[in-house]
Amino acid sequence: MNLLDDPVRRRRARRTRRVLIASGALIAVLGVLGGVLVLRPWERGFAPAAAGPAARARGALTAGAPAAPADLAVLIGGHEAHLRERPGDAAAWAVLGAAYVERGRRTADAADFPRAERALRASLKADRGNAAALEGLAALAVARRDFPAAKRWGEAARKAAPKRWTAHAVLIDAYSGLGEHEAVGRALDRLQKLGSGPVVGARAAQVYRDRGWREDAAAQISDALAAAEAPAERAAYLEQAGQLAFERGDREAALRYFRAAVRADPDRRGALAGQGRVLVALDRTAEALTAYQAALAGRPRPEHALELGELYESLGLGRSARVQYDLLRERVRKADAGGVGEELVLGRFEADHGDARAAVQRLRAEWRRQPGTAVADALGWALHRAGRHEEALRYAVRATEGEHGGGVRSALYVFHRGVIERKLQRYGAARRHLREALRINPYFSPLWVPQAERALERLGEPSVEDPPAS
Structure with a gap:
């Protein structure tokens, strides 16, 4: 039967x-x-229905992934309207705060950051044990380059919800900015145990890049790209892949990645600036200027204005360079009004194009607060430019030696060290490091590559009387 x-x-x-x-x-x-906490788009065999812009943005934020500005605008508008009716909704305040952080980060509009802080604190007021709000405040601190605050909020989020893997992703940024490299490794281990998917792979690529593990970083970002489906997320990983390719001097691959990033997400300003960087290296200067101008349209980032200014300076166009340097100062002032610390880029600018002593003072304070590798390099270079070469070398060594956390293979950092050593008449070490900088990336800067080549030419080949390089 x-x-x-x-x-x-x-x-x-x-x-x-x-x-x-x-x-x-x-x-x-x-x-x-x-969002992706329940059904992850990288889990093969699952074919979800197309989500609306608010759902896409919320799903990305839940997973710690990049979101498109247009989707964020819809999400923000809906949550603002909802919270006017239900101002005690802690979860909605946390989502709104995270959306403000992401939009401010994407558009370089620091005015979104005070809004984010108000929303996230309202979420905590409604629910003091709210891990999402704590993590949002950590992400806000990272966006403002306040790494001590990012560490405090991130560790509070981890304590409130130990299984919440996205908190460990934010802590990687915080520990990196503070130069706490062992803590970075522990955070990555925990992240990989608790989470999976393209966001985790992209974070691993970031850590491996900072350790100088280029092949591992490239493999991780390749896997993240293969798994990412949302255009904004793919664009972010394409940009990251382009940066890795350019740092190893692979111009053609870098250009392909940056162009693909812009096709996936036309608002990706970092990828537009990356195109400019590569086109300079390919001697396609007119195209490079167009790419940089596109990157700087709307709300320019100070670091992109510095890059374009130095390109103009390398071309002998001093007046055009000064326009970009003035734009940099203006953007730093606006960022400061939103609570964003741009001490690093301002210190780098002042060391080379302004007041080197002021740069030293600014970067010393930054070093005391958050002694990361990038700050070590910038402070060492500023000290050199101010005539304090012995002290400068200590920081340059820290920025370039793996045992001090300076494992990243940065042509600029190694160039800085070589120039300082040459000034101190340590010619063997200077020769070795200047050559290494050009091996790492022969195109790292239109302004500094010619100086590295001239310095090597003046140093000549080592003589039998030269002491061993140290």
């Missing part, structure tokens, strides 16, 4: 079907509300 010929079994089958249908509906709803 067929099993369904039995009336009792038919009733049980109908009940089973109803339970399965209800369960499927519940999973679908949770998938919309929770």
Whole structure:
């Protein structure tokens, strides 16, 4: 007899079907509300229905992934309207705060950061144990380059929800900015145990790059690209892949990645500036200027204005360079009004194009507060430019030696060290490091590469009387 010929079994089958249908509906709803925490787009075999812009933005924020500015605008508008009706909704305040952080980060509009802080603190006021709000405040501190605050908030989020893997991703940024390299490794280990998917791979690529593990970094970002589906997320990883390619001097690959990033997300300003950087290296200067001008349209980032200014300076166009340097100062002032610390880029600018002593003072304070590798390099260079070469070398060594956390293979950092050593008449070490800088990336700067080549030419080949390089 067929099993369904039995009336009792038919009733049980109908009940089973109803339970399965209800369960499927519940999973679908949770998938919309929770984004990728429930149904991850990189899990093969799952083909979700197309989500609206607010759901896309919320899903990206939930996973710690980049979101498109247009989607964020829809999400922000909806949550602002909702919170006017329900001002005690802690979860909605946390989402709104995270959306402000991401939009401010993407558009370089620091005015979004005070809004983010108000929203996230409102979320904490409504629910003091709110891990999402704590993590949002950590991400806000990273965006403002306040790494001590990022560490405090990130560790509070981790304590409130130990299994919340995205908190460890934010802590990687915080520890990196503070030069706490062992803590970075522990955070990455925990992140990889708790989470999976392209966001985790991209974070691993960042850590491996900072350690000088170029092949591992490239493999991780390649895997992240293969798994990412949202255009904004793919664009972010394409830009990261382009940066890695350019840092090793692979101009053609870098240009392909940057162009693909802009095709996926035309608002990706870092990829536009990356195109400019590569086109300079390919001697396509007119195209490079166009790419930089596109990157600087709207709300320019100070570091991109510095790059374009130095390109103009390398071309002998001093007046055009000064326009970009004035733009840099203006953008730093606006960033400061939003609570963003641009001490690093301002110190680098002052060391080379302004007041080197002021740069030293600014960067010393930054070093005391958050002694990361980038600050060590910038402070060492500023000290050199101010005539304090012995002290400068200590920081240059720290920025370039792996045992001090300076494992990143940066042509600029190694160039700085070589120039300082040459000034101190340590000619063997200077020769070695200047050559290494040009091996790492022969195109690292239109302004400094010619100086590295001239310095090497003046140093000549080592003589038999030269002491061993140190």
